[in-house]
Amino acid sequence: MWSFSKLTDLIHAWLYETFSPAWALALEMVMVGVAAIGLFAMLGLVLVIMERKVSAYMQIRLGPNRVGPKGMLQSLADTLKLLVKEGMTPNGVDRVLFNLAPLVAMIAAMLLLAPIAFAKDFQIWDLNIGVLYITAISSLNVIAILMAGWSSNNKYSLLGAMRSGAQIVSYELSAGLSILTIVVLSGSLQISDIVTSQSNGWWIFKGHIPAIIAFVIFLIAATAETNRAPFDMAEAESELTGGFHTEYSGMKFALFFLAEYINVFVVCAVGATLFLGGWMPLHIGSLDWFNHAMDYIPSSIWFFGKTFFLIFVMMWFRWTFPRLRIDQLLTLEWKYLLPIGMVNILLVTVIAILKWHF
Amino acid sequence: MMNGETIVFYLLAALTLVSALMAVTSRQIFRAAICLLLSLLGIAGIYFWLRYEFVAAVQIVVYAGGIAVLIIFSVFLTQRSGEDLPRQSRARMLSAAVAALTGLGLVMLQVLRHRFSGTTNPAIDNGVSAIGRRMLGVGEDGYALPFEVVSMLLLAAMIGCIVIAMRSKTKSS
Amino acid sequence: MFLKDYFNDIAQAVGSLLSGMRRTGYYFTHHKEIITEQYPDNRATLVLPERFRGEVVMPHNGQNEHRCTGCTACELACPNGTIKIVTKFELNAEGKRKKAVDAFVYHLELCTMCNLCIQACPTDAIKMAQSFEHSVYDRSQLTKILNKPESKLQEGVE
Numbered sequence: 001m002w003s004f005s006k007l008t009d010l011i012h013a014w015l016y017e018t019f020s021p022a023w024a025l026a027l028e029m030v031m032v033g034v035a036a037i038g039l040f041a042m043l044g045l046v047l048v049i050m051e052r053k054v055s056a057y058m059q060i061r062l063g064p065n066r067v068g069p070k071g072m073l074q075s076l077a078d079t080l081k082l083l084v085k086e087g088m089t090p091n092g093v094d095r096v097l098f099n100l101a102p103l104v105a106m107i108a109a110m111l112l113l114a115p116i117a118f119a120k121d122f123q124i125w126d127l128n129i130g131v132l133y134i135t136a137i138s139s140l141n142v143i144a145i146l147m148a149g150w151s152s153n154n155k156y157s158l159l160g161a162m163r164s165g166a167q168i169v170s171y172e173l174s175a176g177l178s179i180l181t182i183v184v185l186s187g188s189l190q191i192s193d194i195v196t197s198q199s200n201g202w203w204i205f206k207g208h209i210p211a212i213i214a215f216v217i218f219l220i221a222a223t224a225e226t227n228r229a230p231f232d233m234a235e236a237e238s239e240l241t242g243g244f245h246t247e248y249s250g251m252k253f254a255l256f257f258l259a260e261y262i263n264v265f266v267v268c269a270v271g272a273t274l275f276l277g278g279w280m281p282l283h284i285g286s287l288d289w290f291n292h293a294m295d296y297i298p299s300s301i302w303f304f305g306k307t308f309f310l311i312f313v314m315m316w317f318r319w320t321f322p323r324l325r326i327d328q329l330l331t332l333e334w335k336y337l338l339p340i341g342m343v344n345i346l347l348v349t350v351i352a353i354l355k356w357h358f
Numbered sequence: 359m360m361n362g363e364t365i366v367f368y369l370l371a372a373l374t375l376v377s378a379l380m381a382v383t384s385r386q387i388f389r390a391a392i393c394l395l396l397s398l399l400g401i402a403g404i405y406f407w408l409r410y411e412f413v414a415a416v417q418i419v420v421y422a423g424g425i426a427v428l429i430i431f432s433v434f435l436t437q438r439s440g441e442d443l444p445r446q447s448r449a450r451m452l453s454a455a456v457a458a459l460t461g462l463g464l465v466m467l468q469v470l471r472h473r474f475s476g477t478t479n480p481a482i483d484n485g486v487s488a489i490g491r492r493m494l495g496v497g498e499d500g501y502a503l504p505f506e507v508v509s510m511l512l513l514a515a516m517i518g519c520i521v522i523a524m525r526s527k528t529k530s531s
Numbered sequence: 532m533f534l535k536d537y538f539n540d541i542a543q544a545v546g547s548l549l550s551g552m553r554r555t556g557y558y559f560t561h562h563k564e565i566i567t568e569q570y571p572d573n574r575a576t577l578v579l580p581e582r583f584r585g586e587v588v589m590p591h592n593g594q595n596e597h598r599c600t601g602c603t604a605c606e607l608a609c610p611n612g613t614i615k616i617v618t619k620f621e622l623n624a625e626g627k628r629k630k631a632v633d634a635f636v637y638h639l640e641l642c643t644m645c646n647l648c649i650q651a652c653p654t655d656a657i658k659m660a661q662s663f664e665h666s667v668y669d670r671s672q673l674t675k676i677l678n679k680p681e682s683k684l685q686e687g688v689e
Contacts, residue, residue, distance in 0.1 A: 139423025
């Protein structure tokens with residue numbers, strides 16, 4: 001299978017030959033940082049235009065179609081507009097926290113990128129608690145929203161922040177439980193272990209019905225955790241005029257916007273890694289000729305294909321379902337998803353102990 | 359000799375200490391909560407620096423994601439959370455300082471007494487499965503009993519919450 | 532049974548969500564359903580719905596004849612004074628003085644396209660046209676006289 005490890009090893013060796021170890025390490029960090037920021041910018045542009053096009057076609061509209069071929073440069077134009085807009089700080093806000101909040105949102109989103117395996121042997125930091133790390137860092141996201149909501153000194157912002165706090169804190173539970181099912185099946189928290197454990201089939205196929213239930217719960221909880229419709233209580237344009245980012249404009253608003261899309265990408269990447277095998281091509285048991293044929297497709301294409309499929313599903317949710325009321329939202333979590341998730345993890349544990357999975 | 363690791367350690371330590379100090383001196387309660395959060399994150403960073411990833415992640419999940427959010431929520435729900443807190447009386451500040459300094463003194467005493475020496479023992483396995491085994495182990499270095507006792511405490515707290523919530527409901531109806 | 536209701540609820544919810552997703556999925560894959568009109572570009576091929584009402588017009592036939600008798604039924608029916616009919620008396624073939632329309636004044640700027648005048652007209656003299664590009668630089672240009680100059684009442688219309 002084609003792998004990035006040769007390329008990265010080459011760069012690594014060359015850097016350590018030419019520079020002292022400390023400088024080489026620093027240079028590698030800079031390279032990773034630049035690559036991450038570049039990925040962010042690309043993702044922001046691609047996901048925004050994708051969202052607008054998908055939403056348009058689902059609502060029998062055309063969507064942006066004036067800037068560039070078929071409107072594909074629309075998000076670039078929007079970004080330019082946001083860049084040159086004045087970064088307003090309204091009177092009466094808590095200046096420090098108001099300006100800090102978008103940065104915190106962005107940093108939390110950036111930290112999430114570290115353990116994600118983008119292709120075979122292409123990962124920033126393969127730490128041994130990968131999945132737990134993602135769960136932990138994604139809980140920081142709510143802090144940024146709470147900060148923005150409180151420091152804006154605006155009742156809509158505050159209401160949006162409180163709603164999103166209640167929402168994220170409760171949906172983290174079922175997201176965690178559905179992640180745990182895969183951890184139980186694969187027996188490791190490390191992302192690379194989880195991916196290699198799916199070399200003879202993805203967990204959604206190998207784990208029988210409980211894995212599928214866990215996948216559905218994960219999708220719902222991920223949609224809720226990223227504050228997207230039908231769970232966009234934090235923004236809820238028609239009720240809260242934008243929720244926690246009501247007072248934000250220009251680049252600060254753009255950072256929140258970008259952070260939201262990065263979070264969407266990251267949760268979808270995690271979902272693809274856990275349930276759909278990450279960069280692992282579609283393998284069926286010991287059907288060797290089929291597996292070899294699949295290996296010819298590069299692993300990065302598999303990863304991004306699965307991730308963007310999940311992103312598309314989340315957009316499909318967003319443009320189909322109406323927004324839930326806050327009590328319906330909490331009922332869904334505490335009365336449906338959480339009990340089902342708990343029974344489900346019990347079933348998965350039994351399956352894992354008795355080795356009933358393939 | 360300052361190498362990269364020492365610099366990172368001092369940065370994390372400075373973040374932890376400065377934000378902890380700001381958390382107690384700030385007179386805006388929300389800012390104090392955010393500073394407390396930063397301080398807790400600094401501690402998590404130190405765990406990462408020590409390569410105790412599991413403990414670091416748990417620190418973030420429990421303290422930053424759980425307790426800090428809970429504190430911020432209760433700040434939101436209190437009235438006049440945007441105003442400055444009243445200045446504390448001198449006696450209170452003094453007693454708090456004495457308590458804090460006593461704690462610091464006790465810790466420093468232990469640290470200074472201990473003779474740090476290099477060891478050739480293999481590093482402790484801090485993998486998740488090793489932690490899990492020890493947490494639920496009943497052998498010599500198992501923590502099953504304290505683990506269960508702590509969960510009993512949590513159960514008691516949960517039952518207490520339910521009892522409080524139930525009582526207010528029957529009264530109002 | 533509690534559990535039965537619980538799972539019934541879930542099954543129903545999933546079913547209704549899936550039917551919604553099937554609808555949007557259908558629209559996503561069938562681009563010919565798109566209803567967006569790219570207006571200034573497709574001006575030549577623009578198709579307006581049948582019932583769209585743009586302005587009141589008075590059709591004239593080839594001999595410059597209209598069907599308006601000047602009865603002012605439309606003027607009375609109009610809720611906001613859009614129509615003002617100026618009448619004159621002229622002698623008909625038998626030498627009788629007869630009321631006829633001199634100027635059918637129509638204030639487009641006041642019209643709400645409510646269609647009441649068309650319904651009130653006993654002789655079907657006026658109808659709604661579909662033109663909608665009404666913008667002009669001066670408000671006075673919106674006041675129109677609908678009967679053409681030198682036009683006459685069509686034969687046989689009472």
